[in-house]
Amino acid sequence: MPCQLGSEIKQDFPILSTVLPNGKKLVYLDNAATTQKPIFVIDSITNFYRSQNANVARSAHYLGEQTTIAYNEARKTVAKFINASYDEVIFTSGTTESINTIAYGWGDNNVNENDEIVVMTSEHHSDFVPWQQLAFRKNAKFKVVPLREDGTLDIDTVRKYVTSRTKVVACARMTNSFGVINPVEKIGKIAHENGAVFVVDGAQSVPSMPTDVKELDADFLSFSGHKMLAPMGIGVLYVKKSMIDSLKPFLTGGGMIDEVKNEYTTFAACAPDRYEAGTPNVEGAIGLARAIEYLEEIGMENVLEHERKLLEYAYLKLKHVDRVILYGPKRLNDRGGILSFNVKGIHPHDVASILDANGVAIRSGHHCAQPILRSLNVEFMATARASFYIYNDNSDIDALADAIEDAKRRFS
Amino acid sequence: MSDLSDLYAEVIMDHQRHPRNFGKLESFDREVKMTNSSCGDQISLQVKLEDGKIKDLKFTGMGCAISMASASVMTEVVKGLSVQDAKKISEEFIKMITDGKAPEDDLEDARVFSGVYKYPMRVKCATLAWHALQKVIE
Numbered sequence: 327m328p329c330q331l332g333s334e335i336k337q338d339f340p341i342l343s344t345v346l347p348n349g350k351k352l353v354y355l356d357n358a359a360t361t362q363k364p365i366f367v368i369d370s371i372t373n374f375y376r377s378q379n380a381n382v383a384r385s386a387h388y389l390g391e392q393t394t395i396a397y398n399e400a401r402k403t404v405a406k407f408i409n410a411s412y413d414e415v416i417f418t419s420g421t422t423e424s425i426n427t428i429a430y431g432w433g434d435n436n437v438n439e440n441d442e443i444v445v446m447t448s449e450h451h452s453d454f455v456p457w458q459q460l461a462f463r464k465n466a467k468f469k470v471v472p473l474r475e476d477g478t479l480d481i482d483t484v485r486k487y488v489t490s491r492t493k494v495v496a497c498a499r500m501t502n503s504f505g506v507i508n509p510v511e512k513i514g515k516i517a518h519e520n521g522a523v524f525v526v527d528g529a530q531s532v533p534s535m536p537t538d539v540k541e542l543d544a545d546f547l548s549f550s551g552h553k554m555l556a557p558m559g560i561g562v563l564y565v566k567k568s569m570i571d572s573l574k575p576f577l578t579g580g581g582m583i584d585e586v587k588n589e590y591t592t593f594a595a596c597a598p599d600r601y602e603a604g605t606p607n608v609e610g611a612i613g614l615a616r617a618i619e620y621l622e623e624i625g626m627e628n629v630l631e632h633e634r635k636l637l638e639y640a641y642l643k644l645k646h647v648d649r650v651i652l653y654g655p656k657r658l659n660d661r662g663g664i665l666s667f668n669v670k671g672i673h674p675h676d677v678a679s680i681l682d683a684n685g686v687a688i689r690s691g692h693h694c695a696q697p698i699l700r701s702l703n704v705e706f707m708a709t710a711r712a713s714f715y716i717y718n719d720n721s722d723i724d725a726l727a728d729a730i731e732d733a734k735r736r737f738s
Numbered sequence: 739m740s741d742l743s744d745l746y747a748e749v750i751m752d753h754q755r756h757p758r759n760f761g762k763l764e765s766f767d768r769e770v771k772m773t774n775s776s777c778g779d780q781i782s783l784q785v786k787l788e789d790g791k792i793k794d795l796k797f798t799g800m801g802c803a804i805s806m807a808s809a810s811v812m813t814e815v816v817k818g819l820s821v822q823d824a825k826k827i828s829e830e831f832i833k834m835i836t837d838g839k840a841p842e843d844d845l846e847d848a849r850v851f852s853g854v855y856k857y858p859m860r861v862k863c864a865t866l867a868w869h870a871l872q873k874v875i876e
Contacts, residue, residue: 706801
């Protein structure tokens with residue numbers, strides 16, 4: 327179980343000792359794309375298949391019961407982690423499926439012609455496209471709140487965009503492009519004052535900071551397991567209890583029904599069953615629960631503090647480096663551990679390839695967030711992005727800075 | 739993963755620093771614009787055709803070194819060729835990058851991109867201009 331964050335905790339993550347074919351040691355700084363998994367989580371998945379595997383909530387035998395207990399326990403762990411109730415937590419394949427579940431299951435029945443849907447320019451495509459498509463389906467107005475130059479939101483601008491015609495306001499708590507922490511409590515208040523539903527994308531924030539759905543007062547919250555030490559293919563949709571009745575099942579089939587006849591089907595009376603059609607990702611749910619236990623032992627405040635320390639170290643180290651452009655707000659307290667940057671005259675894909683040859687793994691491109699990059703006129707409409715997590719330390723950032731110098735030398 | 743010489747061969751670096759046939763034609767018969775949605779590389783390609791041959795072509799665009807160098811090399815390789823030969827060469831180039839298949843024809847400088855095959859994330863960068871060529875002469 328966890329010891330000191332940074333260098334010591336690395337031993338819990340087997341993949342971090344990878345040596346690349348060219349002999350360089352792996353320096354993993356692509357955590358906003360996906361995090362690595364501790365042995366504690368990896369073992370929980372293999373143990374599930376070694377000793378528990380059966381279908382869940384169907385099979386009345388020893389293994390079926392073991393699986394069902396483990397799956398239900400996983401849901402309890404998730405609920406407690408975000409201060410929700412058991413029946414407010416729906417397992418999905420990830421944030422994208424969670425948001426589509428809201429857009430189709432709630433949006434199609436509650437948004438009408440000339441209603442408004444408000445999103446921020448900084449949303450990830452997964453919190454942008456489903457809302458835009460909903461607006462197209464319903465002839466609703468799709469309104470995109472502009473940003474300040476540093477990628478932050480001005481709360482007065484948000485206030486101007488949300489009106490009595492607004493049915494939904496969707497916003498990420500932490501943006502994946504620049505790592506900006508948005509004032510979601512204030513935005514939620516504006517949404518609710520106007521009678522709109524408030525939808526929070528927690529894909530980047532839930533892994534990196536404490537989350538309390540009561541404090542956020544979100545009607546819906548989505549997040550993914552794979553960005554917080556858990557496997558890919560598991561995610562969560564939190565639905566506030568008062569919203570459950572207005573959410574129609576998006577996926578139908580086995581496991582979510584009450585009675586099926588030739589003439590009609592009635593759905594399971596209560597959440598979460600009604601919203602989980604088909605055999606669920608039990609190994610993913612178990613892996614997510616173990617990941618949460620691991621993170622809780624560290625403490626989510628400590629995760630954020632560690633990310634901020636790394637961000638500050640990287641920011642100060644790169645701030646005055648020739649040809650390096652840093653994006654995002656200068657006030658680091660408004661940010662999580664994400665640093666988007668460019669090197670003048672080098673396309674970020676080339677930066678990423680040269681960093682890779684130095685063992686340093688980062689993301690490059692538009693980060694599934696084209697609207698923000700377009701609106702801020704970012705060169706190449708793409709950036710390089712280093713993102714930090716619990717197992718990173720200052721030496722990883724030193725390696726990043728050295729590799730950037732190598733890129734500059736090659737593209738002089 | 740290597741020491742990068744596969745990806746950033748000297749010829750490639752030379753073309754990205756000094757792209758050939760970069761700009762707009764005064765008159766042209768066809769034009770296509772293409773983007774590589776995964777990276778955001780963009781290219782606009784104009785051709786002037788005469789007697790079934792590519793008489794002239796120029797490109798403009800924005801993107802990584804691989805995509806821009808590939809476009810530059812492509813224009814040099816196919817300029818003056820018959821449309822038919824250009825199609826054949828573009829198919830061979832794309833196969834070389836996507837399947838690692840050695841080309842039958844002499845691809846001239848375009849051969850230096852064969853190493854991109856080992857970098858699946860960069861395949862679309864290297865093939866963008868060639869797909870644009872196929873579209874503009876189809």
